[in-house]
Every structure is written in structure tokens, then in C-alpha cells.
Amino acid sequence: MKTFRNPILAGFYPDPSVCRVGEDYYMVTSTFEYFPGVPMFHSKDLVHWRQIGHVLDRPSQLNLDGIPASRGIYAPTLRYHEGVFYMITTLVERKPGARENFFVTATDPAGPWSDPYWLDDAPGIDPSLFFDDDGKVYYTGNRVPPSGQQYPKHMEIWLQELDLETKQLVGPKYSLWDGALKQAHAQEASHLYKVGGYYYLLIAEGGTGFTHAVTIARSESLTGSYEGCKRNPILTHRHLGKQHGIANVGHADLVQTQTGEWWMVCLASRPYGGHYRNMGRETFLVSMDWEDDWPLVNPGKGIIECEMPKPNLTEARWPALPACDHFDAPALELRWNFIRTPRGEFWSLSERPGFLRLRLKPESISEVSNPSFVGRRQQDISYAVRTKLAFTPNAIKESAGLVLLQNQDYQYRLECGLNADSQQEVRLVSRVAGEEKVLCSQNIIANNIYLRVEATGQSLRFDYGVEAEQWQPLASEIDGTILSTDTAGGFTGAYIGLFASSNGETSGNHADFDYFEYIGL
Known part of the structure; x- marks a missing residue:
């Protein structure tokens, strides 16, 4: 059995988002205060990746003047629809205390990408896009619940239609989800998928530290109501302890291969010398299956491993960069x-x-x-x-x-x-x-x-x-x-x-x- 080793992107590459176009895979990650913003990676086998550019590589796209450390660009989502790539993300503190969401487009993932389309009345962070079967496009993000926070870091996931002609959100806002488990906090990083007869809402909860987790809910209707998976969280390492070899697992995205397999990319860290995580949050890959119309991550084990069986894809290595x-x-x-x-x-x-x-x-x-x-x-x-x-x-x-x-x-x-x-x-x-x-x-x-x-x-x-x-x-x-x-x-x-x-x-x-x-x- 051929195997690969995690992480698939070593070092500070958090909040991965992946999409497939034919037999090609593309992935982006967060960059915070660093420039250029949002590296773009390409793969043929989900294991070996090469960087082909940055999405935000011009000052007209990304003004980080005065941005504090660990602010800037949060949690991009990458999607592809009818010949166009979309990257949507949050710029934290574009103005003092403000969080603003925007998206850019390109026909070539290597660029050039458009200047930002800033979204009005789009609160919260970690936006995502979902293209439904009827051609409509929907935005999901997180926000403080309209009824107020019931406990610290209590957030909800919300949805609204995006008009690609006006580049703005239109119509009513819908509340989709406010916690897989009571007292789960920092609900964020939502992604929508349609598989079979269900809409699936994948969510990061528990904060991006050692209690990080991936949860999921489903509904037969786009706007809900959504029921949570009884196995939630479907992926976490918080029960393994702070010094486990792979820690703070969460913030995931799903992709189906051309051979029918399902895989999950997510962030995690490799602590060493104790619970210390010098390399920050890196990108990991883990297999996924379906059972009773619910995702089952790494069946039989339920955690990410350093060495795992490879996807059923032809291996495609890229030339190594010189040291x-x-x-x-x-x-x-x-x-x-x-x-x-x-x-x-x-x-x-x-x-x-x-x-x-x-x-x-x-x-x-x-x-x-x-x-x-x-x-x-x-x-x-x-x-x-x-x-x-x-x-x-x-x-x-x-x-x-x-x-x-x-x-x-x-x-x-x-x-x-x-x-x-x-x-x-x-x-x-x-x-x-x-x-x-x-x-x-x-x-x-x-x-x-x-x-x-x-x-x-x-x-x-x-x-x-x-x-x-x-x-x-x-x-x-x-x-x-x-x-x-x-x-x-x-x-x-x-x-x-x-x-x-x-x-x-x-x-x-x-x-x-x-x-x-x-x-x-």
C-alpha cells in the first residue's frame, strides 16, 4: 500500500481551501499580515503541491499598511464555476476595528486576479461561496446571533444570495447554525456542499487552538433547518492532549476526486519541545467516507495520522525547489x-x-x-x-x-x-x-x-x-x-x-x- 506523509503543506499554511477542476486540484491558505497574499497551489494527486502564484499580489488588491500582526487576510475560500475561479476572504482591520469581506476572480488560477469586490453589509469572518444547481450563488459567513451571544465567542452561521452581476449580497439573510454542541464556541469557517439529497454545512468550532474541531450539519433545504451529526465533532484531536504529534485540528474543506473518493484538507500543528507550535498551523490531508449519509473521517480511526494511504490518483511529483x-x-x-x-x-x-x-x-x-x-x-x-x-x-x-x-x-x-x-x-x-x-x-x-x-x-x-x-x-x-x-x-x-x-x-x-x-x- 502506497502512503503519504502529513502535512502536505509544511509550515505556516493555515485555513486551507481546495477545489477540483477536471483532473487538477487547486488550494489556497491564509496569509495574515504577509505580502503577497493568499498563495495558490496546484496538484494532480492531492499530495504533491507546487506554488503557481499568489492571488493578491498587487498593492491595489491588498493594502496592509498599519495592519497589526495576525490581522490582515483571514481564511480564504477557493471555488470554481463555469470557467471562473473565485477567491473570497476577510481583510481584518482594513479600517481600525473593521472587518471587511471581499472576493476576486480569475480565469487562470495563476493570475492575474481582479481587484477586490467589497461586499456591503457582510458581517463576520471566514466567508465561503456555494454554487447551487439552479445557478444561484450563496454566501455563508459567521456573525453574532441577532438575539445576542449566550456565552463567550458564541457565533452563528448565516447565508445570503450573492448577485454576480452587481457583485453584492441580495435578498434576506438566513440563520443556519449556532452550535453543534451546547457551549461550542467560535463557530466559523463554514462551507456548503450538496451531496445526494442533502445540503451539508461544514463548520469549524471550538477556536483555532487545542480545542479546535470540525462539525457538520445537513438539511434537505438550502435555508434549513439543519440537523447536526450525532457524531459531532467529526474530527478533532483535543482529546489526545496538547503534546500529541498533531494538535489543534480543524478548519476543513472537502473535495471529491475524479475517481469518486472524498478527501478533507484541514489545518493542524506539530508541537515539539512540549506543547510549543513554532510553525503555526499547517495543511493536512485525511481520507473521508460516507456512512448513513454522514461524513466519516479516516474510518476506523477518526484522527489524522502522520502517514496515511494515498488517494487513488496517479502520483505526480513536482521538481523540488533548490535548498x-x-x-x-x-x-x-x-x-x-x-x-x-x-x-x-x-x-x-x-x-x-x-x-x-x-x-x-x-x-x-x-x-x-x-x-x-x-x-x-x-x-x-x-x-x-x-x-x-x-x-x-x-x-x-x-x-x-x-x-x-x-x-x-x-x-x-x-x-x-x-x-x-x-x-x-x-x-x-x-x-x-x-x-x-x-x-x-x-x-x-x-x-x-x-x-x-x-x-x-x-x-x-x-x-x-x-x-x-x-x-x-x-x-x-x-x-x-x-x-x-x-x-x-x-x-x-x-x-x-x-x-x-x-x-x-x-x-x-x-x-x-x-x-x-x-x-x-
Whole structure:
């Protein structure tokens, strides 16, 4: 029996939504404050995925200026109907305190995608679209029940028709569901499906932490009433404990293959070093069957496993991305991201061919801003990262280097700069709960410096060198748990990136990175 290993998207790829078009599968995930927004993945076998673009890749589509960490783009839904792809999502805090829902369209999932169609009077988060047999389109989302919340985080799922001509919701709003179990909370992430003679309403409940769960209800009528499955929740790992190998399972979407099988994608995390989840919420795949007209997830086991039987689809692997990016391409690889919408031309791949040039900006990665930063997701429990940096600091506040980032208040920076005596140094800076501390430093004299980080679980080691492969230890056994959402809060996973900053001052300086290598261990 051929098997695959979960997760199918490793690292910070939460809230997956999937659709099938013929023999092709497409999937999107949340991106919160990172830009470009909503990565688009393509697969032929549901197991092997390659990124083909981003849905929101232009500032006109996605303005993240001033968006706090773990706000921004929540829970996209991807659907396809009559030659058109639809992606609908929530931008949290487009305006202070406001949550606004919108959708975009494309005929090619790789793009380009349209500018947003903003929806009026569409409260709540996690919108979804359902195309019924009669050609009508319906929106589902969550909201506070009209009668008020009966307990904390009590929400309901509601439905309204969407007019694709006017790009607005029309007609009455219908209340569909407000809890599979009494006192279930944070009802969200609803999706509608029509299978056989029933409409099925798939829901995430219990919050996106360790009590997360997937529940389902059905009705013979679109607008209800809906009855809950007596087996609810149909998928959860909360009974397995916080240190189980796969935790906080929930937020699912369903897809039927061309061979008739049903599969579920969902988010979950891989805790390590205790209950800590540095990689945030990742995308997992689990088999599903039907029994008595109800879904049965991983029959006989009812949980997600690290190794599971493959779908009955021809295996289709994509060429592996190289571990080392030499910055030789005319554009950044799709795995690289910025923090918030990039403002100003602060990076270049052409000014010094074969290098990524980052210009120093006054903004820093320790504030809610768009810093001079390019990063990628941590995707492995243990890993090694290294880079070669060409940088000559001209002022005490100028710095550049490697950063392990959870958010602006929780990070480690292995950076080059000047000390109080204006001598060049390499230093390790921790930032915990917004308080910075130089853990160690070493004076150097070099135009080029090599930087390396190795993670063995939650133990981090930081090295530097002034000659290739001539590594000098700077710090070891550094605590990695500050990079977990369990310590730092929020909804994102850790990033590893390159940065350059003049920390509040104006500067014409720049830092050149020759390569960036990431290897999972």
C-alpha cells in the first residue's frame, strides 16, 4: 500500500481551501499580515503541491499598511464555476476595528486576479461561496446571533444570495447554525456542499487552538433547518492532549476526486519541545467516507495520522525547489514574502547581479511597519540556515542580517552593526515581549560575513564567519520557544528572513546577500 506523509503543506499554511477542476486540484491558505497574499497551489494527486502564484499580489488588491500582526487576510475560500475561479476572504482591520469581506476572480488560477469586490453589509469572518444547481450563488459567513451571544465567542452561521452581476449580497439573510454542541464556541469557517439529497454545512468550532474541531450539519433545504451529526465533532484531536504529534485540528474543506473518493484538507500543528507550535498551523490531508449519509473521517480511526494511504490518483511529483537561493533569477521566488504591503523600492536583484540587495529603511522589524525584510516560512522542526552578507555599517543604528521572526515583539536577530565604540560587530539580539537584549557579540573586521543558524528542536545555535566554512560559535542552546504562538500569541508561524534597517534614521546604505540556504534536518 502506497502512503503519504502529513502535512502536505509544511509550515505556516493555515485555513486551507481546495477545489477540483477536471483532473487538477487547486488550494489556497491564509496569509495574515504577509505580502503577497493568499498563495495558490496546484496538484494532480492531492499530495504533491507546487506554488503557481499568489492571488493578491498587487498593492491595489491588498493594502496592509498599519495592519497589526495576525490581522490582515483571514481564511480564504477557493471555488470554481463555469470557467471562473473565485477567491473570497476577510481583510481584518482594513479600517481600525473593521472587518471587511471581499472576493476576486480569475480565469487562470495563476493570475492575474481582479481587484477586490467589497461586499456591503457582510458581517463576520471566514466567508465561503456555494454554487447551487439552479445557478444561484450563496454566501455563508459567521456573525453574532441577532438575539445576542449566550456565552463567550458564541457565533452563528448565516447565508445570503450573492448577485454576480452587481457583485453584492441580495435578498434576506438566513440563520443556519449556532452550535453543534451546547457551549461550542467560535463557530466559523463554514462551507456548503450538496451531496445526494442533502445540503451539508461544514463548520469549524471550538477556536483555532487545542480545542479546535470540525462539525457538520445537513438539511434537505438550502435555508434549513439543519440537523447536526450525532457524531459531532467529526474530527478533532483535543482529546489526545496538547503534546500529541498533531494538535489543534480543524478548519476543513472537502473535495471529491475524479475517481469518486472524498478527501478533507484541514489545518493542524506539530508541537515539539512540549506543547510549543513554532510553525503555526499547517495543511493536512485525511481520507473521508460516507456512512448513513454522514461524513466519516479516516474510518476506523477518526484522527489524522502522520502517514496515511494515498488517494487513488496517479502520483505526480513536482521538481523540488533548490535548498539554496543564489538570487540569480529576475524575480524573487514565490516562497519569499514581505511584512505588509511593500512600500518603496527597497530590494533589488539587478543592481548587483547574483545578490539580493536590501536598502536600509528607517522602519524596523520590531515595529508595526513595512520594514526592509524578505523572509520565508520555517517548515521543519530542525533546520539549518546560512547566508553570506556584504555590509559595511556607517552609523550606530544601521544593522543587517538574519532574523528568526514570530512577530515584531518576539524574534532573534543575528546581525551585523556597530557597537557603542563604532567598532564593527556581529551580535545576537533577542526580543521577548517587546524587550530587547544583546545576548552576545563579537568584534569583527570584514566586508563579508557569513551567518548561520541551526535549530535542533527548540535548541538554537548561532554561528558566524569571516571566511567561507570557517565557522565561529557565537551562542548555543538558545531557547526557541519564544518563536511559538504559545508564547508570542497570534495565528502565524515563524519566519526566517533577511533584513536591513537604519532604525529610525535616514540612510543611503544597503546590504547585499549573496545567497540564502535553508535545509530541513
